[in-house]
Amino acid sequence: MPDKKRILVVDDDADIVLMIQRILEKSGFEVARTTEGAEAIRMIEQESYDLILLDIMMPGIDGFEVARSVRRNEKGVRPPVVFVTARDDSESMREGFRSGGTVFLAKPFTASQLLRIVNAMLNR
Template identity: 40%
Template sequence: MKKILVIDDYPDNVFLIQDRLEQEGFEVIKAYDGLMGIQKAIEEKPDLILLDIMMPGISGYEVCKTLTTREETKQIPIILLTALTEAENLKEGLQAGAFDYIKKPFNKTELIARINSALRFSETNKFLIEIEKIKTFAATVTTANHEIKQPLTLINLSTAAIRRELAKENFSKEAIIKRIEFIEKAANDIIKVLEKLGSIKKPVITPYVNNLHIVDLEADLGNKEV
């Protein structure tokens, strides 16, 4: 069951909207001012928010800006409920991050149609985000495998060489030290790769081979949070 948060300072409006939404099978969460609305959005994680613009204290515009900039609520679509019809008012709401708006008074058919449209968009967006996460994960694994395989091979060869040297009756200390230096360099190379991967906040994915992709470890700092 989809959860919809209704934020409106008039209880009668909330009751009317709640009645209509529950008839359509939605679960309704209620808030009667901006601060309560923000708190409920954070706590309840609704699938959609119906937000009145004209409220005392914190306006709907401010609530919208707050919710669309917070990490935990920015993906929740917001539909503004407004009696304002001036283009500038509507523009301000959309610039604040709202997905859509409905002019008051509205009918049930329009309300439900716009809600379903916003929910479909949200589900598609979530799906695309998950696909992007999977792509990034796969590219990260490929990158790690590509960048770390050579130093790991060097470590294996060096340890094998040390074992062979130690098996000799008169082993060479210099030869062992040289192999240890190879191991130390390879270990440092691996650490550097892992540090680069860990520092990237906005990965740049580039083609590799056989339809595989890797993370560009040399991407400009402009693509990273520093």
């Protein structure tokens, strides 16, 4: 049986993190989670992930900076970054793509929308 895909979920709203975790684990994914950008960067430096789901608006280190750190990862592992955010204005999207994001998923979203994007990113 193939290894479970590992997904890192980063959002300062713990309720959203738990909701996403439940959806993903129910679908067979292994999930790591944090509510802080700085902790996300440490986790990315220490572990490998197949996909990162990342909020933009977080206190301290925001999602754009976390995405940039993924691009700079010295291990050479650069998983796709999906921004899961309420910010869907064109400037945020431009900055997200410049910082290394692959796709935007606008909040609020359904479980099926989340899983469609996750599966598409993992099967590229």
